[in-house]
Amino acid sequence: MKVLVSNVGSTSLKFKLFDMPADTVLCEGKVERVGSEADAIFSYRNPDAGFSVTEEGLSIPTYTDGILRFLGHMTDREHGAVADVGEIGAVGFKTVLSRDHYGDHELTEEVLQGMRDYLVVAPAHNGPYLEAIGQFTKILPDARMVGAFETAFHTTIPLENRLYAVPYEWYEKYGVMKMGYHGASHSFIASQVGGGKVISCHLGGSCSLCAIDDGRSIDSSFGFSLQTGIPHSTRVGDADMFLIPFMESRGMDREEIYRQLSKNSGLLGISGVSGDFRHVQEAMEAGDPRAALAIDVFVTALVRTIGAFYAELGGLDTLVFTGGIGEHSPLVRERVCRRLAHLGVRLDEAKNNACTGGGVISADDSPVRVLAIPANEELGVARRTVAVLEKNG
Numbered sequence: 001m002k003v004l005v006s007n008v009g010s011t012s013l014k015f016k017l018f019d020m021p022a023d024t025v026l027c028e029g030k031v032e033r034v035g036s037e038a039d040a041i042f043s044y045r046n047p048d049a050g051f052s053v054t055e056e057g058l059s060i061p062t063y064t065d066g067i068l069r070f071l072g073h074m075t076d077r078e079h080g081a082v083a084d085v086g087e088i089g090a091v092g093f094k095t096v097l098s099r100d101h102y103g104d105h106e107l108t109e110e111v112l113q114g115m116r117d118y119l120v121v122a123p124a125h126n127g128p129y130l131e132a133i134g135q136f137t138k139i140l141p142d143a144r145m146v147g148a149f150e151t152a153f154h155t156t157i158p159l160e161n162r163l164y165a166v167p168y169e170w171y172e173k174y175g176v177m178k179m180g181y182h183g184a185s186h187s188f189i190a191s192q193v194g195g196g197k198v199i200s201c202h203l204g205g206s207c208s209l210c211a212i213d214d215g216r217s218i219d220s221s222f223g224f225s226l227q228t229g230i231p232h233s234t235r236v237g238d239a240d241m242f243l244i245p246f247m248e249s250r251g252m253d254r255e256e257i258y259r260q261l262s263k264n265s266g267l268l269g270i271s272g273v274s275g276d277f278r279h280v281q282e283a284m285e286a287g288d289p290r291a292a293l294a295i296d297v298f299v300t301a302l303v304r305t306i307g308a309f310y311a312e313l314g315g316l317d318t319l320v321f322t323g324g325i326g327e328h329s330p331l332v333r334e335r336v337c338r339r340l341a342h343l344g345v346r347l348d349e350a351k352n353n354a355c356t357g358g359g360v361i362s363a364d365d366s367p368v369r370v371l372a373i374p375a376n377e378e379l380g381v382a383r384r385t386v387a388v389l390e391k392n393g
Contacts, residue, residue, distance in 0.1 A: 001089040002026070002384050004143075005378040008132040010124055011035055013066045016378040017082060018072060020161070020386050023379060026082040027074055031066035042066070044073040049080025049157035052371045060092065060236075064135045071139070088143045089201075091136050092139055094184050094377060095147035096125040098228070104384045106392060107133055107145040115147075121225050149385040153187040155178025156216040159250065161312070164224075180220030184377035184384075186210040189320050191380070192373055196317035199309050201302065202375070203332065204323035205233040209302070219312055221305050227262060230301035233275035236265035237301065254388030270294035277325045277332075299335045306336070310343055318347060318369045327374055333361065337370060344368045 001021075007014040013031040016025060025047060028119050032041040040060035045052040053073075060066050075081050093107070097168030105111045112133070115126045132144060162178045163171060170176040182202045189200040190212050198212040208228050211219040221229035223238075231237040239261070247257050260269075268275035270293035273283045284292035310316050319340075320326075321333050330352045337347040344367035352361040362370035 001386065001389075002083050002087050003092055003382045004088050004090045005094070005381045005385070006132065007134070007378065008063075008128045013063060013070070013132070014378075015070045017088070018379070018382040018383075021195060021380055023382070027256065028264065031060055032067050034060055034063060037061055042069055044070065046073075046080050046082060048082070053079075054071055060319045061136075064139065065134045066133075067139055074237050077299060078238065080279065085140065086142065088140055090144045090385050090389055091140060092146045092148055092381045093129060093133060094100045094150065094381050095129050096150045096286050096307060097179060098147065098149060101147075102149060104148045104388045105109045106388060107147050111147060121386075125226065146388050147386040148183040148184060148381040148388075150183045151179045152384070153183030153190075154178075154210075154217045154220050157218055157220065158182050161219045176224060178220065178223050179224045179225075180208075180210070180217060181208070181226055182188065182208045182220075184380045185218060185322060185375050186212065186220075188380040189322060189373060190215045193318050193320060193371065195348045197313040197315050198318045198320060199306055200322065201306075201326055201336075202323040203302075203321065203325035204331075204375075206235070207232050207237075207323070207325075208231070209305045209309060211313055213313055219309060224388070230305055231270075231298055233277075234263050234266045234268045236261045236269070236283055240359070266389075267294050267298060271298055277329060281329070281331060293330075295335075297333060299339070302332075302336050303339045306340060306345070316343060316345075316368050318371060320371045320373055322373045323392040327358065328356070328374055333370075333372065337362075340368075345370060375392045 003018045003020050005016045011034050013034060015029040019026055022239045027046045029044040033039055037059045038057060040058040041056050042058055043054040071085055075084060097118045098111050099112045099117040119126050137145060157180060158240045185202045188201045195214045200210045202208050202211060209221040210217055216306060227235055229237050244257055266275060266319055267280050271280045271291045273280050273291050280294055282292045284295055325332055333352055337345045346363040346366035347370060348361060348363045355361050358372050358374045361372055
């Protein structure tokens with residue numbers, strides 16, 4: 001079966017076409033700045049044909065335009081067509097949240113309604129996915145649509161780790177509890193490292209940690225929404241809820257408060273430089289004290305959460321860094337591991353600094369194995385999509 005996996009953002013689309021169950025990537029593409037009339041960017045790669053292209057200054061005003069552009073390249077025989085549109089048996093989506101549907105599901109109207117019900121919890125994610133799913137359904141009417149929900153991997157979290165100390169009726173009636181996200185990433189990490197006690201650190205524009213015991217998620221730094229946990233690129237992470245009424249008392253309206261907490265906080269908020277960690281590090285190295293402080297806050301939050309998960313797991317066998325920052329920042333890995341020496345974490349400085357494509361970066365005598373693993377969320381979604389279709393028949 002040919003499975004197309006799509007990762008949808010508010011202004012972006014990513015595609016990977018897999019030949020399953022061989023796990024072979026046939027082609028991949030990306031659209032940036034969806035909604036632009038003259039400034040969109042499209043990139044496409046066909047590895048077998050050795051063909052790749054990047055086009056800039058495009059007009060891609062809608063998701064439909066972006067989807068059709070990718071499908072056009074996929075079927076372009078001049079540059080090694082990999083499939084006809086009718087050969088796509090399923091489209092798998094790295095969906096985020098649907099009320100009462102926390103695993104992997106075919107995207108029936110009931111599941112889609114659950115996504116609509118939680119638009120207020122994940123507006124920046126559910127809205128774009130709902131729109132893109134609708135467009136894929138029209139363009140590929142014979143393909144089956146599957147949502148590999150980010151919450152799926154975290155359904156094993158024990159209830160005592162999921163519940164907030166709010167009125168129990170909130171959990172029963174409204175489903176208020178810790179959801180956990182980045183399930184595609186953390187489940188892929190679990191599949192790569194095997195059993196044992198594992199802490200997976202997905203660090204990028206959005207950041208989360210997951211405590212994994214013998215392949216099962218037992219806790220996540222994310223809570224009910226994606227605003228929670230450690231600081232993100234532009235999102236605050238954990239913060240006192242009474243910041244909201246306090247800032248209202250200082251004349252800021254609630255909509256603006258929410259915008260500041262989601263768009264102007266995190267690394268950007270503290271540094272004042274950027275939400276891109278690379279730019280923050282450059283500013284720190286140039287002597288910017290706020291950039292240095294932003295990195296200190298970020299590392300401290302990581303250490304604090306790893307320490308809590310160490311206690312919950314009752315030890316630690318493997319510490320994993322993944323995601324854009326996790327894979328590519330020796331600085332973060334070194335600073336975090338240095339502060340975890342008392343937990344048995346010993347980094348090999350040379351391995352860490354040389355690591356660009358993943359691998360073991362701990363010292364040979366380290367009681368805790370430390371790995372950097374490139375994220376491959378799309379492959380995990382493709383596998384889960386196939387599993388759903390095999391189950392449903």
